[in-house]
Amino acid sequence: MRWLRRLLGGGRVQLDAERQQALLQDVQSRYGAHAQIRFPEQVEAVTGMLNGDDGLVVAARIVSQVADEAHADLQAQAHEIHRRTGRRLLVHRQNYRPLWMEAGPALRWPLTALPCGFHPYAQVAAAVAVVGSQAPRLDRVTDPNPLVTRVFEVLDLTTSGWEYGRVRIDTDAAALADRLISTAGQILAAMDDPPRLPPPVRELMRRNNTLDVHDPTNSRAVGGINLGAKMREHLLA
Structure with missing residues (x-):
């Protein structure tokens, strides 16, 4: 693997584990739902903090931790539903859409209530932006x-929540989805042997409908987002 060859060979970079931990704790404590500034300003601030290779490592860690904790949360929800009702729900990380189609009203969207405290429209959106902007350097610091x-x-959790989980599509939600799509495309473009697109992405890419995007403070529609068109633009090389 090229990333491992780089780490072991001449492409190796100097990383500071203590700085990474300090950055992670700072981002975790200062930003999120409790912060007194709007999400776009939080994204800008966190993006500025996560500079250099250590910042890139932290950004990748945030994305991975959020995905891992969201999966664990959905597994726990499925277990609780089975305990209460006897209904068995399958939780597949490769494709959450069948789970949400079957049990959406009974599920809680996990991304706003994770143990790590990272908010999807603040720290997560910023981390995703950093990973995308530094995609050509990723293989120097991680796989x-x-x-x-x-x-x-x-991305799957975000769009499934919109469609089946009663998650409101406002400008912050749309900005997160847009960043996730563009970042995925940037990572794939930087890889020698990119993986196949996952099933939920392939399904949404076949669509061409536009979803209303609302103002975060009221019910007024202020724009739209066409997920299928965006995915085709960024993910079809």
């Missing part, structure tokens, strides 16, 4: 294959 898989998982 891009599992990372792009986690990016697609968060």
